[in-house]
Amino acid sequence: MGAGHGHGAGRSLHHPGRSRVHRAPAHLKVVALVTFMLVVVATPRGASWAPVAYAAYGACVLAVVLAARVPVLFVVRRMVVELPFVVFAVLVPFVATGPRTEVLGLTVSEPGLVAAGHLLAKGTIGVAAALTMASTTTARELLGGLERLRMPALLVEIMGFMLRYVDVVTGEWSRMLVAMRSRGCDPRSPRHWGTLARGLGALFIRSYERGERVHLAMLSRGYDVGRAR
Amino acid sequence: MTGVPVLDLAGVAFAYPDGRQALFGVDLRVDRGERVALLGPNGAGKTTLVLHLNGILRPGAGSVTVSGTPVEKATLAQVRRQVGIVFQDPDDQLFSGTVADDVAFGPRNAGVRGPELDRRVAAALEQVGMAAYADRAPHHLSFGQRRRVAIATVLVMEPEVLVLDEPSSNLDPASRRELADLLGTLDVTVLMVTHDLPYALQLCERSVVLSEGVVVADAPTYDVLTDAALMARHRLELPFGFDPRAVGNVHP
Numbered sequence: 001m002g003a004g005h006g007h008g009a010g011r012s013l014h015h016p017g018r019s020r021v022h023r024a025p026a027h028l029k030v031v032a033l034v035t036f037m038l039v040v041v042a043t044p045r046g047a048s049w050a051p052v053a054y055a056a057y058g059a060c061v062l063a064v065v066l067a068a069r070v071p072v073l074f075v076v077r078r079m080v081v082e083l084p085f086v087v088f089a090v091l092v093p094f095v096a097t098g099p100r101t102e103v104l105g106l107t108v109s110e111p112g113l114v115a116a117g118h119l120l121a122k123g124t125i126g127v128a129a130a131l132t133m134a135s136t137t138t139a140r141e142l143l144g145g146l147e148r149l150r151m152p153a154l155l156v157e158i159m160g161f162m163l164r165y166v167d168v169v170t171g172e173w174s175r176m177l178v179a180m181r182s183r184g185c186d187p188r189s190p191r192h193w194g195t196l197a198r199g200l201g202a203l204f205i206r207s208y209e210r211g212e213r214v215h216l217a218m219l220s221r222g223y224d225v226g227r228a229r
Numbered sequence: 230m231t232g233v234p235v236l237d238l239a240g241v242a243f244a245y246p247d248g249r250q251a252l253f254g255v256d257l258r259v260d261r262g263e264r265v266a267l268l269g270p271n272g273a274g275k276t277t278l279v280l281h282l283n284g285i286l287r288p289g290a291g292s293v294t295v296s297g298t299p300v301e302k303a304t305l306a307q308v309r310r311q312v313g314i315v316f317q318d319p320d321d322q323l324f325s326g327t328v329a330d331d332v333a334f335g336p337r338n339a340g341v342r343g344p345e346l347d348r349r350v351a352a353a354l355e356q357v358g359m360a361a362y363a364d365r366a367p368h369h370l371s372f373g374q375r376r377r378v379a380i381a382t383v384l385v386m387e388p389e390v391l392v393l394d395e396p397s398s399n400l401d402p403a404s405r406r407e408l409a410d411l412l413g414t415l416d417v418t419v420l421m422v423t424h425d426l427p428y429a430l431q432l433c434e435r436s437v438v439l440s441e442g443v444v445v446a447d448a449p450t451y452d453v454l455t456d457a458a459l460m461a462r463h464r465l466e467l468p469f470g471f472d473p474r475a476v477g478n479v480h481p
Binding site: 139140143160161163164167210213214217 | 309310312313314316321322323325327334338339366367368382383386
């Protein structure tokens with residue numbers, strides 16, 4: 001709690017700790033992550049040493065996770081976000097053209113198989129690296145890091161607002177859903193999707209109006225976009 | 230009560246862009262050290278009036294003067310330091326990641342930096358009894374705590390007048406009382422918009438009643454609350470079981 005994390009989406013991604021990885025300045029972590037990703041993505045498809053490189057990348061990520069004392073399972077469980085991607089990768093060998101080969105009794109495209117392998121390796125390493133970053137850095141630290149990396153202050157501010165208000169807006173939405181349910185609307189039934197859409201519209205208007213009120217409150221405390229921070 | 234009034238409104242009239250007129254010539258003078266309650270039914274124009282005090286809205290006719298400074302484009306920054314408005318919903322007012330950041334927002338806009346900024350933030354949080362929560366995220370606080378932090382975000386500007394919009398709304402009785410204790414300790418001019426008439430009686434010696442865009446009464450709070458005809462005329466009602474006469478005039 002002390003670090004002020006734990007809002008909405010960030011709640012489940014961050015694993016609090018005091019390791020060296022946790023304490024490293026966020027802007028260094030951002031630079032390291034982006035550089036690492038670029039290297040991973042730049043690994044040529046045709047190279048015979050690619051599998052070795054992938055193993056090395058994987059080992060790197062694993063080493064950081066262990067150094068951060070984040071349980072490996074914590075990261076692995078959250079890797080389900082990659083699932084749609086995996087499904088796509090698995091389909092590639094079946095739909096790709098080119099010479100065919102046999103795998104486990106199935107006839108698949110050989111270039112497709114190679115492409116899928118690369119896709120899967122790069123994707124998995126990328127997701128694991130991003131999750132490692134997320135599990136050791138709070139959203140607020142990340143914003144501070146982006147600010148130090150000279151990201152335009154206005155963009156950082158907007159991202160900060162998103163973090164601040166995601167709970168308020170989702171809270172409002174869940175209260176609206178409860179109110180709808182209390183009057184016999186079942187959000188799961190397609191018959192009520194119209195109501196749901198109108199509810200979302202109302203939520204949008206309410207959030208927009210809240211934005212205006214927040215802006216008023218900021219102006220009242222001397223906010224002036226021209227010389228922000 | 231000598232000297233320049235903190236707030237001086239003369240003939241303030243205002244119509245919204247859609248043509249709906251909200252204020253029809255409001256005169257109001259608040260002197261230094263006064264605690265004034267602004268009462269009135271829903272839709273009387275109270276919030277519209279409040280937004281005139283720091284130049285968020287500009288009157289179509291009439292003038293607003295803050296400690297001798299007319300509110301106009303060139304003086305907006307100064308006036309917004311002098312008039313601290315605490316809005317009704319703390320979620321509108323607290324938008325930063327931590328309590329301390331939020332309290333620092335106003336002074337930072339005024340160019341305060343470094344140890345001076347830290348000192349003022351700490352002092353403001355101390356004033357409202359929230360110093361221990363400086364590093365917490367605003368949305369992790371209880372409603373009463375958020376309201377207190379919202380007050381700190383304004384106190385840190387060291388305003389000459391504190392304007393509170395419905396300070397007791399949505400508070401449980403204990404938080405409501407704690408807020409009254411807190412407001413009692415502040416040595417600052419207060420204008421408080423409220424429907425909570427016992428609160429007005431407890432905290433403000435003087436009440437101004439706004440109804441349909443004009444000031445219809447301006448008198449000691451006790452006199453206003455005990456004037457049954459006036460109260461009925463302007464849709465003001467005491468809560469069930471509350472009798473100001475039983476409480477007595479606490480600000481004789």
